[in-house]
Amino acid sequence: MKFKNLFSPMKINSVIAQNRTVLAPGHCGSQVAKGAGAGIVLVRGNLGVSESGNNFYEQSHHLIREYVEACHAAGSLASLHIHQFGHHSANRKGPSDGVSEWDGAPYFSMTTEDMDECVEEYAQFVKGAKDFDFDMIDMHNGHGWLVGQFLSPYFNKREDEFGGSLENRMRFPLRLVKAVREAVGKDFPVGMRFSATDFLPGGLNFDDALAFLAAVEPYIDMVEISAGTDLEKRGHVHSQTIFLKERMPNAPFAGKVKAACPGLVVAVVGAVLYPDEAERIITSGLVDMVSMSRAFMADPDWVNKAREGRDEDIIPCLRCKLCYSKTNFGCSVNPRYDFKEMKMPMVYPKYLGSDDGTAANKKRVVVVGAGPGGMQAAITAACRGHEVTLLEKNAYTGGALYDARKSDYKYEVGKYLDYLNTQLEKSNVAIMLLTEATPALVKSLNPDALLLAMGANVVKPPIPGIDLPHVMNVYEALRNKENWGEKLLVVGGGANGVEIALEQALKRGKQAIMVEATARLAANAIEDFMNYANQLMETTTSIEIHMESLVKEITAKGAFIVAKDETTRFVGADAVVYCVGLKAPDAASLFAWYNIAPQTFVIGDCRKSRFIKDAATDGWNVAMNL
DSSP states (O other): OTTTTTTSOEEETTEEESSSEEEOOTTTTTGGGTTTOOSEEEEOTTOOTTSSSSSSOGGGHHHHHHHHHHHHHTTOEEEEEEOOOGGGSTTOEESSOEEOTTTOOEEEEOOHHHHHHHHHHHHHHHHHHHHTTOSEEEEEOOBTSHHHHHHOTTTOOOOSTTSSSHHHHHHHHHHHHHHHHHHHOTTSOEEEEEESOOOSTTOOOHHHHHHHHHHHGGGOSEEEEEOSBSSSHHHHHHHSOOTTSOSSTTHHHHHHHHHHOTTSEEEEESSOOOHHHHHHHHHTTSOSEEEESHHHHHOTTHHHHHHTTOGGGSOOOOOOOGGGOSSSOSOSSOTTOBTTTTBSSOOOOGGGBSTTOOBSSOOEEEEEOOSHHHHHHHHHHHHTTOEEEEEOSSSSSOTHHHHHTTSTTOHHHHHHHHHHHHHHHHSOOEEEOSOOOOHHHHHHTOOSEEEEOOOOEEOOOOOTTTTSTTEEEHHHHHHOGGGSOSEEEEEOOSHHHHHHHHIIIIISOOEEEEEOSSSSTTTTSOHHHHHHHHHHHTTOSOEEEEOSOEEEEEOSSEEEEEOTTSOEEEEEOSEEEEOOOEEOOOHHHHGGGTTSSSEEEEOGGGTSOOOHHHHHHHHHHHHHTO
């Protein structure tokens, strides 16, 4: 077996997990677990202590039963993931009075009577879980929920016996854990998710976290090490990391916990994405198990593919966090992910073909452009049985991804491009590289359906000096990092501009100057991007930022910058890169492509410049409808 340690069994108290993987709940609850085959599935759904008078929501009983049986059918242990939101719960009660950063609403201190009631609710709740045929329970004591709030001086401002010293701050959390153990008995497995640090100023630090885990070690069997908080923006980017942060950032914390608490099974959660990396940290003895959430959103068949040694077929998560977006939510790499219903895979209407997705009528399909949208469309159409030809003017596939992967912050994008290329190689798609598509050429192929996926064009700002030899667009810059020099001027403060500035300063140890026309950096990116980018910028003095400013002229030595107050200054620079956006082809340039085939579709950035998610979803949706 390729990943023999990852797929070795793990004994946890009186039960055995079939492998070392844990499906963390995330958005997908246990729906993804159906057939996933993880060692442990943390079932959350709508379950929470103090949110209802019943142990389980009355209307959820049938769903919970389905979840548990689905886990068992796949050989997985079903663990009830219980949580109490503290000052973000329905009654808004936590350790202290305050106002939430997240929603601006006030919250209030728990009384000792409130604590007594909470302890009793926990005990009754876990008894119900045991009776309901769960194999174990998992207390969510991390991410700034109730227990984390009591332990963290950032939240806990009490002056009684439950605040102040670590011993006092542990008093109520320790009582909760003891009550849970007493309620379920010594042989029933009890796990806990816990933040090694909440990444808040004056908050819970790792030494205190380790002391608490040592105190609860006699009462639990397993701990899942995470970090950060959910509802405080500074800590949130550490609980669900974005691609700017390193992969598996919590593994060092978990390794120290394992050394300090030898009686616990230790799992790590946070940007565990690939089987080879999971195998490595298990084999090294750093952790016993790995816990994943977004990796399963990207590919619900992650475990099966890894077990079969087909890791090249695993769809890799990009850590883009659009699955947390308030508007453009979904999964960038798995168009089947249905956020609303939170289930995988999404079943398309039967009129599209047979139940297995095979097309009812086989067609000749031509796709112009091998970016992510075109590649996804070609792969999907071929899988459905269509005869597909993919035309690409370059000598390589990937479109913008081909250059984007050269960024130090785009490792996951590179893995995704590798995945797409592998699936193309395994498909029956006829790929024609170095082929400039023309209406005449496409017409000669006699397609039944034509998919236009030529991508968008780089916007070149009309700045005097823009054509000087040391001036590059964002893709040229990524191809020629050796030409960035000691001081790089970045024109445009969108996400690409921010990434290039961060790479120049933090990865290369050199100077970057950013000029942005608006009052906000990375306005085109998800909020967490700048939340974490700002934290990175706090670590360096090598990034100079000019907001609400324009580059008036570029010279061989630098550029003249005009500020909002119309003052002009000159900044020196060795090289200039402009990142002011992309623009889709105008309608007139696309008109000639129509009436060649009975069906014509414009997809991806060719329709509108957006995210990888939108291109891939366009490609999949259109191909599924052919």
